[in-house]
Amino acid sequence: MDIFYPLEAFANWVTFVLLGIEQGMQLGNAVQFFIYDTSKIFVLLIIITHLMSILQYYFPVEKLRDFLVKNKLYGIDYFFASVFGSITPFCSCSSIPLFIGFLEARIPLGVTFAFMITSPLINEVALALMIGSFGWQVMVVYVIAGIAIGMVGGFVLGKLNMEKYVEDFVWKVHAQKKANGELKKEPLKKVFPQLSKEAFGIIKKIGWYVVFGVAVGAMIHGFVPDEFFGKFLESAGVWGVPLSVILAVPMYANASGAIPVIEALVAKGVPIGTALAFMMAIVGLSLPEAMILKKVLKWQLLAIFFGVVTVGIIFIGYLLNIFFA
Numbered sequence: 001m002d003i004f005y006p007l008e009a010f011a012n013w014v015t016f017v018l019l020g021i022e023q024g025m026q027l028g029n030a031v032q033f034f035i036y037d038t039s040k041i042f043v044l045l046i047i048i049t050h051l052m053s054i055l056q057y058y059f060p061v062e063k064l065r066d067f068l069v070k071n072k073l074y075g076i077d078y079f080f081a082s083v084f085g086s087i088t089p090f091c092s093c094s095s096i097p098l099f100i101g102f103l104e105a106r107i108p109l110g111v112t113f114a115f116m117i118t119s120p121l122i123n124e125v126a127l128a129l130m131i132g133s134f135g136w137q138v139m140v141v142y143v144i145a146g147i148a149i150g151m152v153g154g155f156v157l158g159k160l161n162m163e164k165y166v167e168d169f170v171w172k173v174h175a176q177k178k179a180n181g182e183l184k185k186e187p188l189k190k191v192f193p194q195l196s197k198e199a200f201g202i203i204k205k206i207g208w209y210v211v212f213g214v215a216v217g218a219m220i221h222g223f224v225p226d227e228f229f230g231k232f233l234e235s236a237g238v239w240g241v242p243l244s245v246i247l248a249v250p251m252y253a254n255a256s257g258a259i260p261v262i263e264a265l266v267a268k269g270v271p272i273g274t275a276l277a278f279m280m281a282i283v284g285l286s287l288p289e290a291m292i293l294k295k296v297l298k299w300q301l302l303a304i305f306f307g308v309v310t311v312g313i314i315f316i317g318y319l320l321n322i323f324f325a
Helices: 005-018 026-058 061-070 073-087 096-104 109-121 124-134 136-159 168-180 188-223 226-234 237-248 255-267 272-284 287-293 299-323
Strands: none
Touching (some): 026 188, 073 109, 073 136, 096 109, 124 136, 237 272, 237 299
């Protein structure tokens, strides 16, 4: 059973019972999506930020950082970060607390981005659905492509040395922890109130961005029909891949939720690479994600991040079209 089923049931009850909106209506779809995704993301935010605060307090992050630094040769550090991202079941918005935690721990920015890029692109449920819809060959190529985008994107962003474009509050949290001294570790019961305060501080800084971002995604989810996108992609020809990426940016969904849409597009004649580029852009380049990341990254770094990922997705889309032609 889906671990978020209680939240989905709650969203259904509020939308269709408490508010009395008829099921199947566009407004109902938008409201249900907003309640469900907002509650899911905030639950994940609370859990992840608290876990990261505890982990950073007790876990010797310097050893992890040193391990990654020592394994820079041949991009092993980017590979490990991308693989870790691929096994974490988070969407783009809910992986942001981990992204912040990595930066606070002084994990290199490029390595952190490798995780951030890969995490929403790949998850176990989506892969299982992909096997059922397109076969294991497509699934394997997709996984390799997702990890490759994470590694290359993280490497490029790391080489640009853009740490100065990360918002100051991220570095200040790390500096404050260092100034307070972390050599002597107190029992969790004693330090938990302070760690919890730090966790909720991060949530407070990005909370309204989450609400606004999900609201935009809910409007598109509820009121923009799937046929709107298929209509353009069917007849786009060689321009289908970049067009699919552009059309996907305003949308918001995780990879699992996007699979049925992709299956419908392929059934209508859209090439598999174009359809999967559309899915990658939905989960990796969403407008809600950009709105939330804007609180963490300055616009220069945010623009370059989206640019690098966009180029990677377009390249993979064309490659998949050639491979499965």
